[in-house]
Amino acid sequence: MKMNLTEILSLDSLKIGYVSGRHENVLLPPLNASANKGELIAVIGRNGIGKSTLLRTLTGLQPSLGGEIFYSGKKIMDYSRMDLAQKVGYISTEIVKVSNMSVYDLVALGRFPHTNWKGKIDTKNHEVIMDAIEKTGMSALYKRFVSELSDGERQRAMIARILAQDTGIMVMDEPTAFLDIGSKYEILHLLHVLSHKSEKTIIFSTHDLNMAISQSDKIWLIINNKLMEGAPEDLMIEGAFDHLFDSSPVQFNSEHGTFSSRNEEKGRIYIEGDGIRRHWTEKAINRVGFSVSPVKKIPFIIVPFGNNSKWQLITSNLTLEFESIYELVSQLSKENIRPI
Amino acid sequence: MKTEKQIVTARVLSSGKQQKLFFACLLFLIVSFFILDVFLGSVSIKASEVLKAIFTNTDSNFETIILKFRLPKAITALIVGVALSLSGLQMQTVFRNPMAGPDVLGISSGASLGVAFVILGFSANISPDSLKGLGNWILVAASWAGAGAVMILIMFISSRVKDIMTILILGIMLSSGISAIVIIMQYFSNETMLKAYVIWTMGSLGNLTSSQLNVLLICVSVGVLMSLISSKMLNALLLGENYAGSIGLNVRFARVVIFACTSILAGSVTAFCGPIGFIGIAVPHIVRILFNTSDHRILLPGTILTGGAVMLASDIISQLPGSDNVLPLNAVTSLIGIPVVIWVILRNRKYSGLF
Numbered sequence: 283m284k285m286n287l288t289e290i291l292s293l294d295s296l297k298i299g300y301v302s303g304r305h306e307n308v309l310l311p312p313l314n315a316s317a318n319k320g321e322l323i324a325v326i327g328r329n330g331i332g333k334s335t336l337l338r339t340l341t342g343l344q345p346s347l348g349g350e351i352f353y354s355g356k357k358i359m360d361y362s363r364m365d366l367a368q369k370v371g372y373i374s375t376e377i378v379k380v381s382n383m384s385v386y387d388l389v390a391l392g393r394f395p396h397t398n399w400k401g402k403i404d405t406k407n408h409e410v411i412m413d414a415i416e417k418t419g420m421s422a423l424y425k426r427f428v429s430e431l432s433d434g435e436r437q438r439a440m441i442a443r444i445l446a447q448d449t450g451i452m453v454m455d456e457p458t459a460f461l462d463i464g465s466k467y468e469i470l471h472l473l474h475v476l477s478h479k480s481e482k483t484i485i486f487s488t489h490d491l492n493m494a495i496s497q498s499d500k501i502w503l504i505i506n507n508k509l510m511e512g513a514p515e516d517l518m519i520e521g522a523f524d525h526l527f528d529s530s531p532v533q534f535n536s537e538h539g540t541f542s543s544r545n546e547e548k549g550r551i552y553i554e555g556d557g558i559r560r561h562w563t564e565k566a567i568n569r570v571g572f573s574v575s576p577v578k579k580i581p582f583i584i585v586p587f588g589n590n591s592k593w594q595l596i597t598s599n600l601t602l603e604f605e606s607i608y609e610l611v612s613q614l615s616k617e618n619i620r621p622i
Numbered sequence: 623m624k625t626e627k628q629i630v631t632a633r634v635l636s637s638g639k640q641q642k643l644f645f646a647c648l649l650f651l652i653v654s655f656f657i658l659d660v661f662l663g664s665v666s667i668k669a670s671e672v673l674k675a676i677f678t679n680t681d682s683n684f685e686t687i688i689l690k691f692r693l694p695k696a697i698t699a700l701i702v703g704v705a706l707s708l709s710g711l712q713m714q715t716v717f718r719n720p721m722a723g724p725d726v727l728g729i730s731s732g733a734s735l736g737v738a739f740v741i742l743g744f745s746a747n748i749s750p751d752s753l754k755g756l757g758n759w760i761l762v763a764a765s766w767a768g769a770g771a772v773m774i775l776i777m778f779i780s781s782r783v784k785d786i787m788t789i790l791i792l793g794i795m796l797s798s799g800i801s802a803i804v805i806i807m808q809y810f811s812n813e814t815m816l817k818a819y820v821i822w823t824m825g826s827l828g829n830l831t832s833s834q835l836n837v838l839l840i841c842v843s844v845g846v847l848m849s850l851i852s853s854k855m856l857n858a859l860l861l862g863e864n865y866a867g868s869i870g871l872n873v874r875f876a877r878v879v880i881f882a883c884t885s886i887l888a889g890s891v892t893a894f895c896g897p898i899g900f901i902g903i904a905v906p907h908i909v910r911i912l913f914n915t916s917d918h919r920i921l922l923p924g925t926i927l928t929g930g931a932v933m934l935a936s937d938i939i940s941q942l943p944g945s946d947n948v949l950p951l952n953a954v955t956s957l958i959g960i961p962v963v964i965w966v967i968l969r970n971r972k973y974s975g976l977f
Contacts, residue, residue, distance in 0.1 A: 343867050367870030380860050383916035394858055395870035401854035401919060447869060 290354055290450055290483050291317040291340075297348035298332060298339045309335055312349055313509045315502055317485060319450065322477040324494035324514075325487040327504030328526070333487040334375070336504075337455050340485065341372040353451070367395040371444035373454040378428060378440070385424045385431070385439045389414055392446030414445035417480070418472060434465030441472065445480075452476075454486040458493070466490060470497050491523070492540060550575035551614075555585030563593070566607045570615045583610070641913055641920055648927035652700070655934035659696040660688065662943040691828065694835055696934065698827040702891050703901060703933025705842045707925045708849050709887040710902030711909070712880050715856045715918070717780055719789065720966055723903030724888035727776050727793035729769045730899075731800040733892035734823065736768030737761060738804045741819045742811040758837045758894075765893035770885040772796060777877065825896035825952040827937060834894050841890035846926065848883040853918040855880065860916055899952055900959025901936075905929045907966050932958065 295312035309332035317323055325333050338344040340351060342358055351358040353369045361369065371392070378388070392414070393407045403411070415424045418438045423431065428439060437457055444452050457473070458466040470490075474497045477484045485502075488494050494501065495514040503510045503522055510522050517523060523534045534540075548571040553563055563585050564574055575582075584594040593604040595613065604610040661672050667684050675685040676693075706724060713722040713729070724730045740761050775796065780789050808816055821829075830838065855876040858866040863873050891898065909924040910916070933955075940954045 338864075341868055343864055363867065363872050364870040367868065370868075372865070372868035374864055376862060376864060378861055378865070380916050382910050382914055383860065387915065387917055391857060391861060391869060394854070397854070399851070399854060401857060 288319040289316055290319045291485075292352045293340075293349065294352065295349035296339070296346055296351060298335050298344075299347050300335070301347070306347055308347055310504065310509070311507055315509055315511050317451070317483050317500070319483055320477055320481040321483050321499040322474055322497060323483070323485045323500045323502060324498040325485060325502045325504065326489075326491060326494060326526075327487075329489075331504050333504065334455050337372075337453050337485070337487060338374075341370050341453050342366050343372065364395050367447065367449070369449055370451040370453060371447040371449040373437075373440050373444055373452070373457060375455050375459060377436070381427065381429050383428045385415070385420055385426055385428060385442070386411065388428050388439055389420075389424070389442045389446050392443040392448075395447065410448065411446050414442040417445060417476070418442040432465075434461050434468060437461065437465070437469055438472070441469075441476075445476070445482075449482075451483045451485065454484065456487050456489070458488055458490055466493065473497070491526075491534075548572055552576075552578045552582035553585060554578070554582060555587050557585075557587075559585045559587075563607060563610070566611050567614065570611050572614065641915075644912060645923065645927065648924070648931060651931045652927060652934065655931055655938065656696055656700065659699060659934050659938050660692050662938055663687070663692055663941050664946050664948055666944070694830060694832065695828045695937065698830055698835060698838070698895065699933045699937040700930045701838055701842050702827060702895055702898065703905075703929040703931070703936075704926050705845060705887040705891045705929075706898060706902040707905035707909075707929025707932070708846065708922070709884040710904075711906040711918075711921060711925045712849060712852075712856065712884045713902075714906055715859055716877065716880050716884075717776070717789070718860075718862060719780075720907070721790055721903065721963070723900075724769075724884075724892070725897060725899045726790065726903055728772050728796035728800065729776075729884070729888050730892050730897040731797040732768035732770075732772030733765040733889045734768070734897055735800045735804060736764035736766070736889070737822065737893055738807050738819060739768075740764045741822065742804075742807045742815050758834050762837060762841060762890050762893045766885050766889035769889035769892070770881065772800075773881045773885055777881070822896050824950055825898045827895055827951060830894055838890055838894050841886055845883050845887035845890070848879065848886070850922055852876070852879055852883065853922050856918040856922075857916075897952075898955055900956050900963065901929065901933060904959035904962035905932055907962055908932070 293313050293315045295314060297308055297312055298310055299306060299308040301307070313336070325336065327333050335344065339346050342361070342363075346358075353361065353366070358366065389411050390403055390407070393403065393411065394401070396410075397403065397407060412424075415421055418441050420435070420438050420442055423435060423439075428436060431439060441452075441454075441457070444454075454473075458469050461469060470493050473484050473486065476482050477499070495518070498514055500511060501514050501517055503517055503526075505522065505525055510517060510520075512520075512522075526534060551567055551572050552575040553560060553567075555563075563583065567574070567583075581595060581597040584590075584596065586592055593607065593610045595602040595604070595610065602613060604613065660676075661667075661669060665687060667675075667687065671684050672688055674680060675682065675688040679685075709729075710723040713724065713727065714720060716722075717727070724733075776789065776793060779792055783789055783792070808819065811819070855866075855871060858869055858871040859873075859876065859880075861869075866876070867873050888902070905928050906921070906925055909921055909928050912928070913920050913924050915921065936951065936954045936958055940949045940951050942949060
């Protein structure tokens with residue numbers, strides 16, 4: 283994969299927010315950030331912090347309250363609506379509800395800035411549309427009505443539309459919200475492929491931090507009224523995510539890049555055995571509030587191995603056997619076992 | 623890969639063929655309904671007499687009925703059907719509301735307020751009979767102003783309230799409020815004016831003078847042209863104003879063009895023919911079902927043809943061929959339109975909020 287480091291978008295002390303009457307309601311302090319060609323950028327932050335407003339301002343649907351947005355070095359204000367539509371495309375959280383609109387027609391609307399006043403779809407436009415449909419894996423469904431699609435399919439169709447718009451930058455507001463876990467991964471994978479193979483810069487907001495970290499080239503992290511940008515790994519090393527959930531009972535593990543609930547620690551248990559059973563037994567005892575002890579002390583757990591197909595819990599006076607982790611964990615959470 | 627693309631193109635073309643067939647059928651229906659509308663009426667005239675009246679100069683009573691009454695009425699029916707249906711289609715798209723139509727959201731009421739001002743108010747000095755020439759244009763302009771004012775008000779409301787039901791209820795409130803103003807005006811007007819106004823409200827295609835018909839024809843032609851030019855904008859607005867803006871539409875400009883067009887279409891018809899219900903809301907739905915598309919490049923011509931055909935059919939039915947009686951036009955259009963509207967409401971329960 284060739285990395286082409288052309289800056290395609292930059293924000294210079296951008297102030298975003300709403301004007302109600304004479305009062306300016308500024309959501310975030312001046313923001314500075316940039317995006318290069320072919321990058322997948324995740325915008326992460328708590329609900330209500332101004333992610334959607336930022337994205338709407340980027341696409342020119344909402345005026346900024348100060349500062350500048352540059353597309354390929356040119357101010358956003360210097361673009362006409364039609365020219366801007368050839369630079370940046372947008373998918374909001376709003377679900378398109380139109381009956382009798384086929385996927386093809388929806389994708390064809392993406393050609394709006396490229397067609398004549400009648401909106402005529404000629405052979406060239408048709409090819410671009412079919413190409414977008416193919417790239418998003420909608421070839422089998424393009425004659426279906428949009429209202430008949432599943433959530434994931436509809437999101438694919440929306441992405442095909444923005445692809446047909448043929449913009450260098452795609453802005454998407456929570457494209458994976460409301461999707462089941464499989465569709466979430468499929469959509470994110472699609473975005474990853476589009477950004478790297480088709481050299482599209484994709485800026486999307488999301489709450490799926492694990493997925494964003496594993497797939498994005500860059501993260502715009504909005505936290506404590508600040509925008510931090512960098513590769514997910516850089517931000518991780520700086521410990522930037524640690525403050526995302528300061529007040530909540532959720533803990534971010536900077537080493538693994540995963541979340542866990544802050545559970546009250548009940549004690550330590552030694553586990554004997556190895557392999558996949560050991561791995562999941564560890565996870566299970568973590569879940570109910572125990573950590574794994576490095577030294578063999580009573581009580582301890584023996585994970586099934588060889589002929590023994592049962593989990594054993596050895597305490598000072600007896601040995602208990604369990605058919606499954608479920609049974610083991612139920613016993614552990616019932617009896618408040620303390621390390622000795 | 624290439625063959626796959628060719629198959630795809632072929633499929634898209636084949637659905638185009640089917641649409642062409644529908645257009646041909648609709649054109650045929652319009653022509654036959656138009657002929658039927660001229661041939662049938664409360665006075666039964668033999669077909670040969672009708673032809674004689676049209677093509678020769680006999681100066682008989684039949685000729686008067688055909689040329690002075692039936693022919694203008696059929697032309698009016700065609701124009702009215704086209705205008706009301708087109709304005710309904712545009713409103714449904716702009717407001718993204720399946721229940722929008724000139725009569726439902728109070729646009730017709732707005733137009734009738736304008737007309738009431740002219741007939742009940744200003745014509746205190748001019749008698750209603752002298753509403754000719756310039757008077758026709760005053761009547762139409764007042765009607766446009768009324769319709770346009772309500773359109774702007776509804777737009778203002780729908781930019782703040784997103785819920786379809788709330789907007790409909792507010793539209794009904796608006797209509798009632800306007801009716802109240804008209805009733806007050808009626809209360810203070812004299813008998814001749816009142817009669818002229820009440821007859822106007824009943825809705826009729828047959829009371830137009832030839833100069834009125836000319837004015838109507840000019841206005842509706844302008845409206846039809848404007849709507850055909852706006853097909854690309856209407857397609858973009860299907861996605862809602864945010865998406866429409868993001869794909870490059872100047873939403874404010876589009877709104878001005880489409881609102882002006884709708885006001886001209888609905889206002890002109892209402893000025894001369896009175897408020898005619900349910901055509902504007904029902905026909906666009908019939909067209910969507912028929913052509914199975916949301917593309918306005920198909921829907922607009924489809925609506926023009928279907929609207930004309932449905933209105934001609936309503937006129938034929940209202941004359942009750944074979945009997946001496948004539949039904950009020952509004953009753954016929956309601957009975958045709960209401961089942962369609964009910965069907966749309968019931969269908970929408972499944973995909974709530976769709977149109």
